[in-house]
Amino acid sequence: MRCDDCLAQLDALHDSELMPVEETALRxxxxxxxxxxxxxxxxARTSHLLQEGLVHYSAPDVLKARIHGALMRERDAEPPVRAVAPWNRWSRLAAAGLAVALASSAATFAAMRQSTAARSAADQVLASHVRSLMPNHLIDVASNDQHNVKPWFNGRVDLSPQVPALDSSGFVLAGGRLDYLAGRPVAVVVYTRRQHVINVYSWPEAGSDTPEVTTTAQGYHLMRWSKGGVAYWVVSDLNAGELSQFVTLYQGRGLEQR
Ligand SMILES: [Zn+2]
Incomplete structure (x- = not known):
C-alpha cells in the first residue's frame, strides 16, 4: 500500500467505516x-481533544458548512502525487480541526454575549444597584469632594462622568466606583440622601437625546435619559419626588460643570 492511499483512508479507519479486509491492510x-x-x-488525538475538551457548543449549520467546504477545497487542491510530507498535510488538517473547534466556541460565545446584551439595561442596572448595597461593594473611591472623584475615572472608563457637588441641596457625594454592565466597565457616581443610596450610571451610547423616563421595580425607582451621546441611569429607593429633584439638580449642575 502506498502512503497516499493509506492517508486517504485514515478518516474512514478512525470512524470504523472500512471493510474488514481494508482495515487489515491499512493497519x-x-x-x-x-x-x-x-x-x-x-x-486520533485531535479527534479525542475535540470531543473531550474543546467543543462544548455546536456551531451554526451555516458556519459548519462553510468550514467543511473550505476543508474540502483544500483537499481537492492537493496534487495527486504529493510533494508535501504526510506529516505536514495531517498537521494542517489537525489545525483545521482546531479551527473548527475554536470557531464553534467563538460563535457560541458571540451568541451568549448577544443574549446577555439583550437583557434589558434596566434589569442589569437594578441588579448592579442591589449588588452595590452589599458590604464593601458600593464605593471604589470614597470622597465627598468631586475633585477627587471625577479624576479617579480617568483611564478606567471611556467617558468622564459628571460629578456635580449637590450637598447644599441635601444630596451628599459619597464617591464613585467601576461597575460592569453588558460586559463593559461603566462609571457609577454615588450620592446619599439621609440613609438612601443613589447610584448614577453613565456610559457612552450612540443615539439621539431622550427625556427622562421613570420606572419602578422591586421597590426601587429608576430614572433614565440620554444626552450628548451618553446614557444615564439613576437608581435609588428614595421616594420618586426626591429622586426626580436629584435628577434635575444632577443634570443642571452637571451642565454648568462643562
Ligand atoms: Zn505510509
Whole structure:
C-alpha cells in the first residue's frame, strides 16, 4: 500500500467505516510506516481533544458548512502525487480541526454575549444597584469632594462622568466606583440622601437625546435619559419626588460643570 492511499483512508479507519479486509491492510501499513502511523496518531488525538475538551457548543449549520467546504477545497487542491510530507498535510488538517473547534466556541460565545446584551439595561442596572448595597461593594473611591472623584475615572472608563457637588441641596457625594454592565466597565457616581443610596450610571451610547423616563421595580425607582451621546441611569429607593429633584439638580449642575 502506498502512503497516499493509506492517508486517504485514515478518516474512514478512525470512524470504523472500512471493510474488514481494508482495515487489515491499512493497519498492516500503519505498523510498518512511521509517517502514516504518526499521521493517524495526530488524527486520533485531535479527534479525542475535540470531543473531550474543546467543543462544548455546536456551531451554526451555516458556519459548519462553510468550514467543511473550505476543508474540502483544500483537499481537492492537493496534487495527486504529493510533494508535501504526510506529516505536514495531517498537521494542517489537525489545525483545521482546531479551527473548527475554536470557531464553534467563538460563535457560541458571540451568541451568549448577544443574549446577555439583550437583557434589558434596566434589569442589569437594578441588579448592579442591589449588588452595590452589599458590604464593601458600593464605593471604589470614597470622597465627598468631586475633585477627587471625577479624576479617579480617568483611564478606567471611556467617558468622564459628571460629578456635580449637590450637598447644599441635601444630596451628599459619597464617591464613585467601576461597575460592569453588558460586559463593559461603566462609571457609577454615588450620592446619599439621609440613609438612601443613589447610584448614577453613565456610559457612552450612540443615539439621539431622550427625556427622562421613570420606572419602578422591586421597590426601587429608576430614572433614565440620554444626552450628548451618553446614557444615564439613576437608581435609588428614595421616594420618586426626591429622586426626580436629584435628577434635575444632577443634570443642571452637571451642565454648568462643562
Ligand atoms: Zn505510509
Amino acid at each position: 498492516a501499513h500503519l505498523s510498518d510506516c512511521p509517517d502514516c502511523a504518526r499521521a493517524y496518531d495526530i488524527l
